[in-house]
Amino acid sequence: xxxxxxxxxxxxxxxxxxxxxxxxxxxxxxxxxxxxxxxxxxxxxxxxxxxxxxxxxxxxxxxxxxxxxxxxxxxxxxxxxxxxxxxxxxxxxxxxxxxxxxxxxxxxxxxxxxxxxxxxxxxxxxxxxxxxxxxxxxxxxxxxxxxxxxxxxxxxxxxxxxxxxxxxxxxxxxxxxxxxxxxxxxxxxxxxxxxxxxxxxxxxxxxxxxxxxxxxxxxxxxxxxxxxxxxxxxxxxxxxxxxxxxxxxxxxxxxxxxxxxxxxxxxxxxxxxxxxxxxxxxxxxxxxxxxxxxxxxxxxxxxxxxxxxxxxxxxxxxxxxxxxxxxxxxxxx
Numbered sequence: 001x002x003x004x005x006x007x008x009x010x011x012x013x014x015x016x017x018x019x020x021x022x023x024x025x026x027x028x029x030x031x032x033x034x035x036x037x038x039x040x041x042x043x044x045x046x047x048x049x050x051x052x053x054x055x056x057x058x059x060x061x062x063x064x065x066x067x068x069x070x071x072x073x074x075x076x077x078x079x080x081x082x083x084x085x086x087x088x089x090x091x092x093x094x095x096x097x098x099x100x101x102x103x104x105x106x107x108x109x110x111x112x113x114x115x116x117x118x119x120x121x122x123x124x125x126x127x128x129x130x131x132x133x134x135x136x137x138x139x140x141x142x143x144x145x146x147x148x149x150x151x152x153x154x155x156x157x158x159x160x161x162x163x164x165x166x167x168x169x170x171x172x173x174x175x176x177x178x179x180x181x182x183x184x185x186x187x188x189x190x191x192x193x194x195x196x197x198x199x200x201x202x203x204x205x206x207x208x209x210x211x212x213x214x215x216x217x218x219x220x221x222x223x224x225x226x227x228x229x230x231x232x233x234x235x236x237x238x239x240x241x242x243x244x245x246x247x248x249x250x251x252x253x254x255x256x257x258x259x260x261x262x263x264x265x266x267x268x269x270x271x272x273x274x275x276x277x278x279x280x281x282x283x284x285x286x287x288x289x290x291x292x293x294x295x296x297x298x299x300x301x302x303x304x305x306x307x308x309x310x311x312x313x314x315x316x317x318x319x320x321x322x323x324x325x326x327x328x329x330x331x332x333x
């Protein structure tokens with residue numbers, strides 16, 4: 001039995017950009033022993049890979065010296081026929097110097113800091129380049145990784161991944177709430193840096209809620225703005241399993257929702273409205289209608305590198321005036 005290692009210790013959005021490629025590896029190698037290295041950040045999304053021949057292990061998103069040594073020792077004692085480097089971190093590109101596995105990698109070309117150095121490319125069996133020097137239209141990360149991993153055309157592959165998330169009992173007990181709604185995600189680093197106050201965001205929600213019920217999420221953590229959300233909005237608190245839902249209201253906030261519950265939530269929504277990132281990529285993977293609020297000043301590379309294979313995906317450039325964003329969103333709804 002052949003052995004394959006897939007290295008993907010990355011963030012949530014990056015993981016979802018790799019799923020088509022990973023899916024191709026799974027279908028092309030049904031009898032292989034496959035190990036996927038995920039990051040601790042995406043640990044709760046391991047349900048996606050619930051096949052009998054798959055083993056999941058974990059590494060930190062940022063590797064310590066000890067993490068690197070442990071991985072080298074592991075590869076020495078447990079050799080793999082093929083290794084796919086889907087997280088293009090410099091350390092991984094030195095592994096082909098020491099091991100006889102066939103290495104397949106996604107690489108990055110930058111003006112100042114390409115990964116890897118050119119002399120290391122010759123040690124890779126196959127690689128695809130994410131060219132950030134070329135500012136013109138180019139292949140997306142998703143398509144580059146798929147081309148690296150696949151042996152057939154995209155339409156030739158069936159889905160081998162599990163999209164049925166194991167949700168918490170708290171989420172399942174509130175299923176009545178998750179019917180006929182729009183999912184809105186608040187990302188403070190985008191909205192606040194573009195001049196939106198909390199009051200602007202609440203006014204935005206009030207206006208949008210005239211169309212349909214809203215379910216609001218925000219970045220995981222305990223930030224100052226969360227207190228305002230919990231105080232002013234009907235909500236579920238997933239930290240403390242507290243239900244403060246008022247069905248007479250049309251806006252409901254989910255505080256620190258679990259990753260599996262979030263995946264299920266997006267699978268149930270009619271539309272996801274969010275700044276570009278994990279929410280929009282996840283919704284695109286699930287073929288949901290997406291309205292991507294994009295900040296070209298912060299995520300210009302993401303704009304060039306991300307091309308959804310979803311006909312219901314719409315981009316809006318964020319403006320400091322929430323009414324202008326609201327007007328464009330209403331045109332897409």
